[in-house]
Amino acid sequence: MRALPGLMGPRAPLLPLLLLCLLAAARPSLADGHPSASPFTTPPVREETMAKYSNLSLESHNISLTEHSNMPVEKNITLERPSNIKLICQFTTSGDLNSVNVTWRKDDEILETNYLNATGSILYTQYMFTIVNSKQMGSYSCVFGEKKEQRGTFNFKVPELHGKNKPLINYVGDSVVLKCKCQDCFPLNWTWYSSNGSVQVPVDVQMNDKYVINGKNANETRLKIMQLSEEDRGSYWCHAIFQLGESEEHIELVVLSYLVPLKAFLAIAAEVVLLVAIILLCEMYTQKKKEHSDDGKEFEQIEQLKLDDSNGIENNAPRHRKNEAVGQ
């Protein structure tokens, strides 16, 4: 790590001129995906390593910090394939730029090279490297200052698999398809694991009548499990293998026996039978009661009519009144 004063001290008067020349030279070659062109050129050592990986894509990422930021600034970057990386941090401060200490770290391990520049009140620092294997993935941070640290972190991760959180429910003897899909990424390979206690065990694909793995596209995989039994329940993991690492997804499988909903169904059926029996019994009871009282009424009405018939037509009015009295 070179402290800023060492770089800036004796060459101070010449630096602005040098900067301008560098700017003019570097402008065209630094136009990849970065809105504010950073005033750097690539040093010769780096260029050699870059030439080896020149067929890889270049990704640039930028973090801005001020001296008043309370929280560390983080940027999550999803990386699927090996590529060249350029990380740029810029630090704005009102104080003296020369006194600011700049370091680059990977997971708290201090990194070697370090390129700085200052224009006005903004301090730029850049770190370029290539990621080709999973060991190079992780968190890279630029740290400004010693006492009061301002840190900007770039987190490199492989693409994550987003899946359903709800468990899959199936019945004994049924077959189920477990699906894993990656949104915008294309893994090299997929593998499936099932759980045996707390250990992940690979799924035995040799058993063709039990497990079938296939996938329509490169970005999804399906595991079909047939003839489900109670032992098949538990957690399943699908691993997506990339050049730069692995990501996994967890799927929960629940296997029920038919008795579970059957019990609920039988409970409802029993309730229905009970209610129907009660209602029909009530109906028969009220009908019998009505019939008894009606038979009595009918008998009296018939008797009354017989009596009234023999009287004749003149007793029209009294007949009506008598009937009403008897009927009620």
Place this chain on the structure above:
Amino acid sequence: MAKVNRAQSTSPPDGGWGWMIVAGCFLVTICTRAVTRCISIFFVEFQTYFSQDYAQTAWIHSIVDCVTMLCAPLGSVVSNHLSCQVGIMLGGLLASTGLILGSFATSLKHLYLTLGVLTGLGFALCYSPAIAMVGKYFSRRKALAYGISMSGSGIGIFILAPVVQLLIEQFSWRGALLILGGFVLNLCVCGALMRPITLKEDRTTPEQKHVCRTQTQDFKRGSSYSTLTKEWVQTCLCGSLQQEYSFLLMSDFVVLGISVLFMAYGCSPLFVHLVPYALSVGVSHQQAAFLMSILGVIDIVGNITFGWLTDRRCLKDYQYVCYLFAVGLDGLCYLCLPMLQRFPLLVPFSCTFGYFDGAYVTLIPVVTAEIVGTTSLSSALGVVYFLHAVPYLVSPPIAGWLVDTTGSYTAAFLLCGFSMIFSSVLLGFARLVKKMKKNQLRFLAKESDPKLQLWTNGSVAYSVARELDQKDGESVAIAVPGYSST
């Protein structure tokens, strides 16, 4: 026989056991209409399990709806010939069997047969007899009773939708269908509640049978020997059916039937196309879902309040007018819909449309009962719901086709609006014509016989009308006293 009739025939109780019938009908509406709508919640599960697309799975819902409505006359025939209780219990068992067999399905075709046809048939056996039963038990508070019964549809969807979702999460779709089959078994409880009641009007049935027999004897004398036996057999067999469906020849009922066709054509697309229309004018997904919820809730409110309202003494005689007013207003709402392009404007639309949608649904059985009387109400309702089937099936796809070809919803909504307005105008026109005819013959009666003026309490005007009707060739087999009071 006459003894029993005299003892048991009553006037509609307007309460007492009638409220149990209303509760039973409410449950029937929940178990049939709400369960039909909730079947669409299973579609996502069916799509993933059977690897089919949405169009294939959506057929299940169409089949259930279609079979329920198309077989509604079958339901009323069964309940007329066996008994309402047996009919509804049979329907409940059938629907429940359909759902239970559906839970064991291994392909989508199995679901079409079990969940679609069998369950739809079971629902058809329950729906119209239950509604007819309510009409028998109520006369003064008929509209309120119907309002409460029909609100089961809206309330049922409200309650069942989250419950079905929960069942699917707990037991997956197979278990959920099994438990839903158990729930639908409650239709048997509703069936048990439907105690038969013989009304005063039903006493005329033995007389009608006698009339038919004398008619067949006339036939015998009139025609030759060979065709005579054939006709006699035909009239014997078709005698009872003829009796039951004699209301089909009534001009009032024919007009009602035609207007129901147009009304059913108009009302169904809104529930399918409101959300896409709202999304197309820039309303967000949540707001569009909110519009549908408002529609559902206000539908329930409209059911009950409009029923209560039209039972008030001031509106009691104008239930028919209230019905066509509700249908006409819904049509007007449709016509205004293409002009409503923002969410604050669509909310009052939802409220108005939902309210009057609930309103006229409550009044359909009331108006039908007014026209045909309570004896034939079951069969008449069967026919009315049968007439709903084809428009329900045909209208949303036609509206969708119009939207696709014209590129906007205006044409589709205007068509539906005019269809509903035509339906209500037709009814209003028919009623006007009928009133004019009545005034005419009352005038004629007064003119022809001055003595008869003393008797014009309606009964003699009725007998003169009967002669006029016979000249016009209308059927007079039904001598329902309630008919002249409209």
